[in-house]
Amino acid sequence: xxxxxxxxxxxxxxxxxxxxxxxxxxxxxxxxxxxxxxxxxxxxxxxxxxxxxxxxxxxxxxxxxxxxxxxxxxxxxxxxxxxxxxxxxxxxxxxxxxxxxxxxxxxxxxxxxxxxxxxxxxxxxxxxxxxxxxxxxxxxxxxxxxxxxxxxxxxxxxxxxxxxxxxxxxxxxxxxxxxxxxxxxxxxxxxxxxxxxxxxxxxxxxxxxxxxxxxxxxxxxxxxxxxxxxxxxxxxxxxxxxxxxxxxxxxxxxxxxxxxxxxxxxxxxxxxxxxxxxxxxxxxxxxxxxxxxxxxxxxxxxxxxxxxxxxxxxxxxxxxxxxxxxxxxxxxxxxxxxxxxxxxxxxxxxxxxxxxxxxxxx
Amino acid sequence: xxxxxxxxxxxxxxxxxxxxxxxxxxxxxxxxxxxxxxxxxxxxxxxxxxxxxxxxxxxxxxxxxxxxxxxxxxxxxxxxxxxxxxxxxxxxxxxxxxxxxxxxxxxxxxxxxxxxxxxxxxxxxxxxxxxxxxxxxxxxxxxxxxxxxxxxxxxxxxxxxxxxxxxxxxxxxxxxxxxxxxxxxxxxxxxxxxxxxxxxxxxxxxxxxxxxxxxxxxxxxxxxxxxxxxxxxxxxxxxxxxxxxxxxxxxxxxxxxxxxxxxxxxxxxxxxxxxxxxxxxxxxxxxxxxxxxxxxxxxxxxxxxxxxxxxxxxxxxxxxxxxxxxxxxxxxxxxxxxxxxxxxxxxxxxxxxxxxxxxxxx
Numbered sequence: 180x181x182x183x184x185x186x187x188x189x190x191x192x193x194x195x196x197x198x199x200x201x202x203x204x205x206x207x208x209x210x211x212x213x214x215x216x217x218x219x220x221x222x223x224x225x226x227x228x229x230x231x232x233x234x235x236x237x238x239x240x241x242x243x244x245x246x247x248x249x250x251x252x253x254x255x256x257x258x259x260x261x262x263x264x265x266x267x268x269x270x271x272x273x274x275x276x277x278x279x280x281x282x283x284x285x286x287x288x289x290x291x292x293x294x295x296x297x298x299x300x301x302x303x304x305x306x307x308x309x310x311x312x313x314x315x316x317x318x319x320x321x322x323x324x325x326x327x328x329x330x331x332x333x334x335x336x337x338x339x340x341x342x343x344x345x346x347x348x349x350x351x352x353x354x355x356x357x358x359x360x361x362x363x364x365x366x367x368x369x370x371x372x373x374x375x376x377x378x379x380x381x382x383x384x385x386x387x388x389x390x391x392x393x394x395x396x397x398x399x400x401x402x403x404x405x406x407x408x409x410x411x412x413x414x415x416x417x418x419x420x421x422x423x424x425x426x427x428x429x430x431x432x433x434x435x436x437x438x439x440x441x442x443x444x445x446x447x448x449x450x451x452x453x454x455x456x457x458x459x460x461x462x463x464x465x466x467x468x469x470x471x472x473x474x475x476x477x478x479x480x481x482x483x484x485x486x487x488x489x490x491x492x493x494x495x496x497x498x499x500x501x502x503x504x505x506x507x508x509x510x511x512x513x514x515x516x517x518x519x520x521x522x523x524x525x526x527x528x529x530x531x532x533x534x535x536x537x538x539x540x541x
Numbered sequence: 542x543x544x545x546x547x548x549x550x551x552x553x554x555x556x557x558x559x560x561x562x563x564x565x566x567x568x569x570x571x572x573x574x575x576x577x578x579x580x581x582x583x584x585x586x587x588x589x590x591x592x593x594x595x596x597x598x599x600x601x602x603x604x605x606x607x608x609x610x611x612x613x614x615x616x617x618x619x620x621x622x623x624x625x626x627x628x629x630x631x632x633x634x635x636x637x638x639x640x641x642x643x644x645x646x647x648x649x650x651x652x653x654x655x656x657x658x659x660x661x662x663x664x665x666x667x668x669x670x671x672x673x674x675x676x677x678x679x680x681x682x683x684x685x686x687x688x689x690x691x692x693x694x695x696x697x698x699x700x701x702x703x704x705x706x707x708x709x710x711x712x713x714x715x716x717x718x719x720x721x722x723x724x725x726x727x728x729x730x731x732x733x734x735x736x737x738x739x740x741x742x743x744x745x746x747x748x749x750x751x752x753x754x755x756x757x758x759x760x761x762x763x764x765x766x767x768x769x770x771x772x773x774x775x776x777x778x779x780x781x782x783x784x785x786x787x788x789x790x791x792x793x794x795x796x797x798x799x800x801x802x803x804x805x806x807x808x809x810x811x812x813x814x815x816x817x818x819x820x821x822x823x824x825x826x827x828x829x830x831x832x833x834x835x836x837x838x839x840x841x842x843x844x845x846x847x848x849x850x851x852x853x854x855x856x857x858x859x860x861x862x863x864x865x866x867x868x869x870x871x872x873x874x875x876x877x878x879x880x881x882x883x884x885x886x887x888x889x890x891x892x893x894x895x896x897x898x899x900x901x902x903x
Binding site: 276282291292304411412420 | 560562638642643654671716752785
């Protein structure tokens with residue numbers, strides 16, 4: 180058994196010093212550099228993972244799923260704010276006014292502020308996704324991590340894992356939020372389609388609904404999006420992820436949501452995952468599985484309320500491996516810093532062991 | 542010359558202890574009880590204003606312009622939050638996740654969280670509009686103040702003034718924000734229509750665009766909305782208020798926006814007001830003028846950037862009086878506490894003097 184590739188970039192370290200606002204309270208951002216550092220250390224200690232840095236892929240893969248206005252905004256907003264003197268030193272940019280659906284309803288204007296923090300409120304949907312000097316480069320690097328991870332699988336590895344930070348699944352076409360800026364998993368799925376695949380499946384095991392991924396492929400019949408997540412009636416991001424959402428147009432039936440009750444444990448989770456995997460098997464992907472992998476389903480996650488334990492991730496990973504598809508695993512959420520490394524090892528070791536040798540090309 | 546009625550309720554005093562979040566920084570809310578207290582004291586000292594408390598008008602006038610879901614949310618969200626233990630004592634409720642247009646674009650779900658702060662993010666559009674225990678009663682009382690003010694004018698006073706707090710013009714059909722919960726001016730305008738008027742004009746002189754008022758009457762030909770305000774390309778609420786926005790359907794041409802450059806002084810302001818008043822005169826209202834009166838156009842306003850001085854308000858008021866319409870003046874913004882009383886006296890004294898005696902019925 181060869182070692183499993185892990186793609187990691189240090190660019191994420193500059194996306195730090197972050198705060199977020201929850202219900203009007205300022206607090207350190209749960210999405211912090213220590214998350215990726217802890218995962219990397221745990222996999223290093225395991226000894227059976229080989230680390231590599233990402234290749235640069237440029238903007239084209241990003242522009243294949245995101246509007247250019249979003250990309251340009253994220254590229255320039257920090258420098259613009261510094262120039263305009265509105266950053267108050269080094270603190271993070273967080274919008275305070277949002278272009279909501281209820282605001283624009285029945286009003287014709289789509290004109291936006293040209294630049295600056297006010298423009299953020301047309302693209303961002305929460306107060307938890309701060310922008311600092313290093314954010315854009317980190318988000319770009321996370322995309323490169325994801326694409327490089329996919330290339331390892333296309334080159335023959337049965338499993339490759341990208342420690343994407345910032346994560347991606349809340350980022351939509353012209354939308355960022357939920358700690359996410361560019362949708363790493365969606366960019367990989369789109370790249371697989373452009374590489375010739377006719378049916379690509381994305382499995383999202385993060386605690387939160389991947390509203391961005393769902394949106395990007397909502398009307399696409401060639402990309403199946405299947406997500407297990409906390410019921411949006413109680414959990415972030417609140418405004419999508421219900422079971423009734425199934426896609427539309429050419430994408431009717433290629434979105435599948437499995438909302439979960441609070442305190443769902445491995446039995447309940449495995450039952451939903453079984454249904455989800457059947458959906459993927461029925462779709463018959465002709466490309467590697469894109470896995471949005473969050474560990475905020477962990478029983479002690481500070482912003483989750485599910486009840487998975489470290490050993491449970493191995494069981495769930497074996498189920499995923501049972502699909503027989505090679506896997507492009509991309510890190511999403513997970514905020515229990517002291518456990519995230521062990522959880523990643525539990526999942527990835529078991530997934531690697533479960534993947535049939537025939538799945539890869541080597 | 543008889544004294545001018547001023548309607549005031551102490552219910553606003555319980556809408557206090559407020560914070561707001563600007564660009565990720567927590568600060569005391571600019572919209573504070575001292576605003577209304579200072580205005581009342583200045584008018585009391587003037588000696589030519591007679592004070593009265595509002596009559597209760599119930600929910601029907603509110604439901605004539607707002608969706609019932611908004612009303613119910615504002616009525617219950619604080620108690621729900623207390624019950625759910627999410628208020629952290631007495632601090633204000635401020636949403637952290639917003640149902641933005643870019644989020645819901647291309648996704649079918651309109652299901653919302655049943656209750657609690659998460660539901661706020663579908664109705665509120667900023668982090669500056671905190672809810673505390675006394676907010677709903679204060680907002681209800683502000684509506685009663687506005688309606689009672691209108692009734693004084695309908696009963697024959699040429700001018701009546703309502704010290705509405707919280708203000709109203711940012712509140713839309715299913716929308717609150719910008720320190721506003723119910724749209725006091727829109728509720729009055731609608732009441733005038735229901736009372737038999739066929740053409741009602743609202744003049745909005747607040748520093749900020751009254752996006753809520755515009756939205757409510759966007760497709761209405763019987764209510765003209767005319768607003769002078771800071772250009773939304775630089776100023777809150779950012780996503781409406783451009784000159785190109787003119788209404789649609791039956792309301793095509795009955796919205797008129799006059800965005801103003803930073804540091805606009807009384808000369809520039811008066812030039813725009815002259816155009817605005819001509820629009821109103823051409824519309825030929827058959828009801829009192831509804832005046833959304835903000836003093837955040839003042840040169841030292843902490844959140845404005847225009848350059849009006851206290852004496853300037855008298856000049857502008859004389860221009861408004863030149864319309865020859867009786868005036869229902871309703872307080873909107875204005876955050877320079879030390880000057881807001883003098884500014885109100887300057888404006889109201891001059892407006893009263895300018896109104897022709899024939900405008901009223903007595």
